[in-house]
Amino acid sequence: MAEFTDALFSIFFVETLINGLLLGGVLALLSLGLNLVFGVVDVVWICYAEIIMLGMYTIYFLHVDAGIPVIIAAGCGIAVTTILGLLVHRIVIHYLLDAAPINQLLATGGLLFFLQGSAMVAFGIEFRNLGVSLGSLIVSEDIYLSWTRILCFVLAAGSVGVLYVFLSRSYLGAAIRAISQDREIMPLMGVDTKKLYLLTSAIGGALAGLAAALLALQYDVHPFIGLSFGPITFMICVMGGLGNMVGGFLAAFIFSELITIGGYFADLEWGYVLAFVVFIATMFVRPEGLFARKS
Amino acid sequence: MLTLSQVNAGYGDFQALFDVSLDVRSGEAVAVIGPNGAGKSTLMRVISGMIPAFGGSITMQDVSVLDTPAHQIVGMGIAHVPENRRLFARMTVEDNLRMGCFSPQFRDRYTERLEFVYQLFPRMRERRDQMAGTMSGGEQQMCAIGRALMSDPKILIMDEPSAGLAPVIVQQVFELIERIRGEGLTVLIVEQNVKQVLKVVDRAYILEAGTIRMEGTATELLESADIQKAFMGM
């Protein structure tokens, strides 16, 4: 017991909490685009993490093979995923808007395997590292915080802020909130639903690109990388109440703190186990998510 | 102003309107009445582009409505207050009103139109920050009509604005329609409250099983024995 309280009041525990907060930034950014698309189009992009994977490859090849500065490569990565977002909507989702949800899931799930398989054929299975590190912020002798994670946190918070202002203040933002409530009457408001869906898919794709840029700084890219953070992204969205962006944002931090605190007392794998157990328990108590809006 | 000729429409294989012709002149108020399932809402939907027509023609001030993309029809001056109000329940009253002003050509007049709607419905000003779905039925109807008026339409088409409201509120809705008419707006209205609607409109069409059965001035129809028997229980 004394050991436990010692651990609780240790400086390393503070570091753990801060690292959890920073990991939360990454997870929040991951869930943001998926949540936005779901909230508006009402279709879950199961292949969201695979779009991020392709964004990471774009950045990797442009920077490592073509020698383009990493910040420009990241911009190109975002452009590529924006276009991918548009294509996913126009080529697949567009035809499934009125289809049964299971068919929509199967279609975007199929797309996941298609993208994963294509990446494997095209790029091989080796792990590729961008070789760029932003280093660490040295807070004290014992505490190092990764600049990449800090950047992630700032960008995630910034993106949520920008998106929030856009959704609450602009005409387009109002239309995005409205279309998720009643698609049928949107033409009466003068809204071209096709265009609005494309716009949303483009924003969702761009957010995937931003996530790709930040993940490429921290992790090796390989064709299956989507599998390592795709599922957790869905769980965060579901826990926050699918389509509820603020809920998803908060859920990302709940998840990340659980993971890092679990990792502090045992090891990281146990952290994930803890997070998933809490997730499943939440689903029993509140199947519609912690912050679901009342319908 | 608004002219329908030989309009056929429906859903998939199902035809709900058969060769419907009707016209509404500028400044007029016209009612469409008929039993449940007659196709009244279908008629409203085809005018505002919510569903496509199978055939026929619809023109608004000599411009073809059927050839205009659905989201541009409101820009021609046709505003539709849909059946059951269809507010955005989880948005505030003011955001709902703002949606009525969405088309870029309306946006610079937003403040002016909002003031107009708030003058017409002071209650909406009081409730501006309330979620639309939490208001009473009568308030929701005001909000739905207000939303349609935000685009400063030439013709307002309303689908059963008094449905589901308490008798006192129904009375208020009809007073409101008279006030809207007073603003010089042209009105096309679907109603089940036949007796009351005939007191506020100039003319009416009787729609039955997707076809126009009868048309006449409000006074003619109010006195018609058939109408009294069929719709007023006399």
Ligand SMILES: Nc1ncnc2c1ncn2[C@@H]1O[C@H](COP(=O)(O)OP(=O)(O)OP(=O)(O)O)[C@@H](O)[C@H]1O
């Ligand atoms: N979305 C739809 N899909 C298929 N059929 C429909 C649809 N909406 C209406 N119908 C059918 O079209 C016919 C006309 O319906 P409509 O809603 O226009 O009637 P209405 O005159 O407005 O009736 P009410 O007075 O009950 O509102 C009905 O037979 C109805 O079942």
Ligand SMILES: [Mg+2]
């Ligand atoms: Mg109807």
